[in-house]
Amino acid sequence: MGRGHPGRAVGRTRDFVIYVVSGIAQYAMGRRIIDRYPLKSIYVTASALQVFAMLALAMGNGYGALAGAIVSAVLSSAAGPVARAPLPQPQPAE
Numbered sequence: 558m559g560r561g562h563p564g565r566a567v568g569r570t571r572d573f574v575i576y577v578v579s580g581i582a583q584y585a586m587g588r589r590i591i592d593r594y595p596l597k598s599i600y601v602t603a604s605a606l607q608v609f610a611m612l613a614l615a616m617g618n619g620y621g622a623l624a625g626a627i628v629s630a631v632l633s634s635a636a637g638p639v640a641r642a643p644l645p646q647p648q649p650a651e
Contacts, residue, residue, distance in 0.1 A: 571623065579630035607632040 610632055614625030
């Protein structure tokens with residue numbers, strides 16, 4: 558039997574690198590940035606920057622596309638903790 562397509566191993570390694578880097582960024586986002594800046598500005602900034610990352614991913618090839626994919630994954634996972642952050646609930650006046 559064959560060993561499979563050699564490009565599959567490269568694809569799996571690339572995907573692994575992309576998601577490990579984005580996971581580290583999500584951890585950093587949850588530990589450092591989310592407590593220091595307003596949630597709305599973090600979310601809007603990450604969403605706006607993701608447009609440029611997607612353009613780099615779509616138009617790039619080789620390392621340019623890999624960089625675009627990493628930045629896109631980092632920004633989308635960075636916006637995750639912001640979207641799920643607990644917001645204070647208004648309390649009724651006594």
